[in-house]
Amino acid sequence: MAFAILAAVPGCGSRVDGSAHPAEIDVRTLDVGNYTTDPLETRFHYSPSLHDGLLLAEMRLDGQLVTGPEIDPRLKYGTGAKSFDTPADAAQILTATSEPVLAAAGMLFGVGTANADQPRPDYGEVPPGSTRTRTIVMQFPDAAAATRAAADLERADFQVAADANKPVSLPKYPDAHTHWRPEVPAMGSFLARGAYVVYATVAVKDPDAAQLTELVQKVYDAQTPLLDALPPLDREGILRQPWDPAGLLRQSLNPNGFGMPDFTSEFASGPRGFLHRIGDQDHWRRVLSDSKVDAFALSGSAYEGATMMFRAADPQTAHTLWSTILEPAFPGAVDAPPKVPGARCGEGQSDTLTDKHRYRCAITYRRFVATVDSDQLADAYQRAAAQYALLANSTW
Numbered sequence: 506m507a508f509a510i511l512a513a514v515p516g517c518g519s520r521v522d523g524s525a526h527p528a529e530i531d532v533r534t535l536d537v538g539n540y541t542t543d544p545l546e547t548r549f550h551y552s553p554s555l556h557d558g559l560l561l562a563e564m565r566l567d568g569q570l571v572t573g574p575e576i577d578p579r580l581k582y583g584t585g586a587k588s589f590d591t592p593a594d595a596a597q598i599l600t601a602t603s604e605p606v607l608a609a610a611g612m613l614f615g616v617g618t619a620n621a622d623q624p625r626p627d628y629g630e631v632p633p634g635s636t637r638t639r640t641i642v643m644q645f646p647d648a649a650a651a652t653r654a655a656a657d658l659e660r661a662d663f664q665v666a667a668d669a670n671k672p673v674s675l676p677k678y679p680d681a682h683t684h685w686r687p688e689v690p691a692m693g694s695f696l697a698r699g700a701y702v703v704y705a706t707v708a709v710k711d712p713d714a715a716q717l718t719e720l721v722q723k724v725y726d727a728q729t730p731l732l733d734a735l736p737p738l739d740r741e742g743i744l745r746q747p748w749d750p751a752g753l754l755r756q757s758l759n760p761n762g763f764g765m766p767d768f769t770s771e772f773a774s775g776p777r778g779f780l781h782r783i784g785d786q787d788h789w790r791r792v793l794s795d796s797k798v799d800a801f802a803l804s805g806s807a808y809e810g811a812t813m814m815f816r817a818a819d820p821q822t823a824h825t826l827w828s829t830i831l832e833p834a835f836p837g838a839v840d841a842p843p844k845v846p847g848a849r850c851g852e853g854q855s856d857t858l859t860d861k862h863r864y865r866c867a868i869t870y871r872r873f874v875a876t877v878d879s880d881q882l883a884d885a886y887q888r889a890a891a892q893y894a895l896l897a898n899s900t901w
Contacts, residue, residue, distance in 0.1 A: 573620030753802035
């Protein structure tokens, strides 16, 4: 499934608390309309559960899932991301034969993402002949279960076309379970890494075993160090996952006050969590790197208009991000919101508005940068004012 740079939800509540700090405005003077400027924890309390803990664990894993440019500079574009926590859901992006294997091995959760050397159209698939990768990481209860699952998953996948598939040995990863069909320009591979299993599928223009083998190994080269830096979770660890580890959701404009974890609309992770949701990963990876962004959050659905929040290293790098974040998607010149310091807005091009709102405003406050979206400019201004006030009111 593909994701756009997402979009915030109108709501109620008009009280603007707080007082001005030195060199800052009194946010009570801003026109925030009916948008609340109270931090989210004043309206929402997270109560841990295994279901929500799994969602938080998936967000944590997503932050360590490789992006296309990390695999190969050619893979500039993201083409979709998805999380799952049941064997049935996992089988929808693996194969139907994988479901009993995953159930027997006790799979806990997983995340998958895909990349290509050409962009995916708004409606349709990546152009034929593209170089493509899909990386899926699943966590199991322990290393023994993961090792068994990797072998069993390969066996089940191989048997789907046993007369045509051929096993492949990866020179750099002899423990990987890999196969391909000589007449098909694609290759699939399973590798156990501690309590994780990485499933890599790659495709190129022509059936070339050497080229496919090299690309699978590049996926593992990029992904395995990230997993080595991410200690696996047991069930208690899943239950105890922090709801908002970097404190960005509490500072994000969330008019309806709904804070339950959701992979697509109430999400907190690292910068890769943002990159997995956009098309041009190459451009935005450089932008986030230049601004030293270390945390990202998304609050609200794309349909209603979401808030995105980024944490940069300091006010200077935050300003760098703020000055570029509206381009290239919102290049149209629009006046800045009245009286809102550190805010600017842009209008999207008419031929790119199929999956986003017409206006986006960017707000910077100290080391934070936020964006808000709307189809009405006056509403975008009020959202921007409310977001600035909320940041000023939530610095504790």
